[in-house]
Each structure stands twice: as structure tokens, then as C-alpha cells.
Amino acid sequence: MTNENAIEIKNLTKKFGDNIAVNDISFDVKPGEVFGLLGPNGAGKTTTLRMITTLLKQDSGTIKIFGHDTAKEGKDARSMFGLTGQYASVDEDITARENLMIFSRLNGLTRAQSKQRTEELLSEFSLENSADKNLKDFSGGMRRRLDLAVSLITRPALIFLDEPTTGLDPRTRLQMWETIRQLVKQGSTIILTTQYLDEADQLADRIAVIDHGKLVKIGTPEELKQCVGGTKLKFVVDDDGKIQEVENMLNKQFSLNxxxxxxxxxLILNKKNQLVAVLNALDEDNISTSHLVVEEPSLDDVFMSLTVGKN
Known part of the structure; x- marks a missing residue:
């Protein structure tokens, strides 16, 4: 693999009538990273994903996948990626093995190659014991694993995962997370859309937040958390008569509000070392507190700060 970006997007725009669904978006995705796309419903992330995967043509702007312009070299660009949607694209009336064989043949593999790849994927996704069961007897987690296996038949360098764990129970979600991490270890680049912010926090190396068709913020999970404020501190003052004293001290001594x-x-602390300083000040002033809670910023805070209230 060369040092070129897995994806390069420049000035991507898409309109539906008078509605600008995607408005002049630009970003790059590096090889080997998990890149998250987050945004509220209707923000434009699904339209962006459909354009990148050539399911929808952009009105303006360019998309390159490992150097291949999707508008001019669509076939070459499509050969570089696999796409897993929110719902299984497999046939429920046949077995997992039969599904994998059919999709392998559709992807151009010979019968012998299809058989070999089917066995590899059944093993990789722990589906050997259920390989000859009809999909109607599969659990939700098994269906999602099979759908992901189908998208990996050709061993694509780039994988699009559109809400891969929607509807899964917590145990199966964790199993899917581990599968995604293994794909990255094997060299895959992953584009992830998800409605679960903890999932993006756990898996994504970088995240782009999209709202009203615009890219409003991009960075690592930690960088995004830092942009919305510092550590949250909550406590109860045991002596009601000292409430005003505490409020004055926090305002004057620490410039907190x-x-x-x-x-x-x-309150939200402005600096990393303020937590100890505030607690020491309370102790020095003989102010008794209880129910002390310290919370670091989360992606939920980022999401609320960047998107909520702008609709």
C-alpha cells in the first residue's frame, strides 16, 4: 500500500431541490485508521456515505479512493472497498454457507476459490457451527456477522460500516467491536457511522461531526472532548449556611462560575490541576461536602454542544 490517503474528499456538495444536503465538505481518511462519521438524523452523513460509495452522484466536488476518482474511475474505486449496511443484504431462505458461496461467485471468484473463501469467513466470524442453518434461525448478532463477512469476500482495503451494531445486545456488540479491531490489525481502513457515541469513542481514531450538511468539527475523540470544556465537578455542601461562602470562594479564588x-x-474546571486545588480550598475553609462526583467530558457532551439547538 502506498502512502496516499485511503479517501480524499474536497468540496463535496449535494442538493435535493432547494435543500443542500451536503455543503462543501472536505476531509481525508488515512490508511489503517477507523474514521467515524457522526451527526443527528438528517445531518447529511448518510448522503455523504452514499456519495463516497458511488451509490449517489455528487453535484460538485471530488472523491478519491486510494487515488481513484470515483467520478472518472468508478469501477477501480469500487474494487477497493466493501460496504456493510444497517440491515442484512443476504437471503434469509438459504444457509450462511450458501449465501457466502453465491456472493463469492458474484464477486468473480471461481467455484474452488468461492469454497475456500467461504470456509475462511465462516471460521473467521465463528459461524462454522451454524453454517448450514437457514438465516431465519439466526440471532441478530449472527446475521450482522454474516453481513460483515459478505462485505469482506474480496478482502477490500477499505470497509464501510453503516451502524454495524444497531439492534444488537451488549455482549454481541462487544464481539463485533473485537471483530472490527481485528480487521484494523490486519490492515483494513474503516469508515464507521453509528448512533452509539460510546462505540465511536471506543473504536474511532478520528471523528468528523456533520450537522446541517456541514462539517462542524473533526479530530480524535480526546481532541473533541477537550473542545467542549474541562472536567465536571459536582458535590453537596453539608452545611446550608456555607453555600454563599462556597460560591464566593469558587468565583473569586478560581474564577469559576x-x-x-x-x-x-x-461546575466545570478550567484547568487540569484545579480539582485538587478546589478540594484543598474547601478543606482549608472547613467546609464539609458529600456526594462528590468527578466527570470527564464525553462524546455525548461533544455531540450536544456541536449539534443540539441548531435545528
Missing amino acids: PKVTDNKVD
């Missing part, structure tokens, strides 16, 4: 409700104090 606490939210005080009855005897409950909520």
Missing part, C-alpha cells in the same frame, strides 16, 4: 441549586454545586 458554579451552578448552585439548593445545596448542590455543579
Whole structure:
């Protein structure tokens, strides 16, 4: 593999009538990374994904997949990736083995090659014991694993996972996460869309947040968390008579702006070393506290900060 980007998107735009679904978006995806696309419903991420995978033609802008322009070299670009959607694209009336054989042949493999690849994928996705069962008897997790296996028949360098764990139970979600991590270890590049922010936090190396068709922020999960504020500190002041004293101290000594409700104090720390300093100041002033909670910023905070209230 060369050092070129897995995906290069420049000034991508798509309109539906008077509605601008995707508005001048540009970003790159590096080889070997998990790149997350996040955004509320209707934000434009699905339209963006459909254009990248050549299912929808852009109005303007360019998309390159490992150097292949999707508008000019669509066949070459499509040969580089596999796509797994939210719902299984396999036939429920036949077995997992038969599905894999059929899709292998459709992808141009010979009968012998199809048989070999089918056995490899059944083993890789722990489906050997269920290989000859009809899909109607499969659990949700087994269906998702088979759908992912189908998308990997040709060993694509780039894999699009569109909400791969939707509807799965927690145990099966964790199994799917491990499968995705293994794909990355084997050299795959992954584009991930998900409605689960913890999933993006766990898996993505970088995340692009899209809202109203625009790219509003891009960075690592940690970089995105840092942009919405510092550590949250919550506690209860045991002596109601000292509430005002606590509020004044936090304002004057630390330049913090606490939210005080009855005897409950909520605040966001500006600096990493402020937590210890605030606790020491409370102790020095003989202020007794309880129900102390320290929370680091989450992707939920990022999502709410960047998208909510703009609709």
C-alpha cells in the first residue's frame, strides 16, 4: 500500500431541490485508521456515505479512493472497498454457507476459490457451527456477522460500516467491536457511522461531526472532548449556611462560575490541576461536602454542544 490517503474528499456538495444536503465538505481518511462519521438524523452523513460509495452522484466536488476518482474511475474505486449496511443484504431462505458461496461467485471468484473463501469467513466470524442453518434461525448478532463477512469476500482495503451494531445486545456488540479491531490489525481502513457515541469513542481514531450538511468539527475523540470544556465537578455542601461562602470562594479564588441549586454545586474546571486545588480550598475553609462526583467530558457532551439547538 502506498502512502496516499485511503479517501480524499474536497468540496463535496449535494442538493435535493432547494435543500443542500451536503455543503462543501472536505476531509481525508488515512490508511489503517477507523474514521467515524457522526451527526443527528438528517445531518447529511448518510448522503455523504452514499456519495463516497458511488451509490449517489455528487453535484460538485471530488472523491478519491486510494487515488481513484470515483467520478472518472468508478469501477477501480469500487474494487477497493466493501460496504456493510444497517440491515442484512443476504437471503434469509438459504444457509450462511450458501449465501457466502453465491456472493463469492458474484464477486468473480471461481467455484474452488468461492469454497475456500467461504470456509475462511465462516471460521473467521465463528459461524462454522451454524453454517448450514437457514438465516431465519439466526440471532441478530449472527446475521450482522454474516453481513460483515459478505462485505469482506474480496478482502477490500477499505470497509464501510453503516451502524454495524444497531439492534444488537451488549455482549454481541462487544464481539463485533473485537471483530472490527481485528480487521484494523490486519490492515483494513474503516469508515464507521453509528448512533452509539460510546462505540465511536471506543473504536474511532478520528471523528468528523456533520450537522446541517456541514462539517462542524473533526479530530480524535480526546481532541473533541477537550473542545467542549474541562472536567465536571459536582458535590453537596453539608452545611446550608456555607453555600454563599462556597460560591464566593469558587468565583473569586478560581474564577469559576458554579451552578448552585439548593445545596448542590455543579461546575466545570478550567484547568487540569484545579480539582485538587478546589478540594484543598474547601478543606482549608472547613467546609464539609458529600456526594462528590468527578466527570470527564464525553462524546455525548461533544455531540450536544456541536449539534443540539441548531435545528
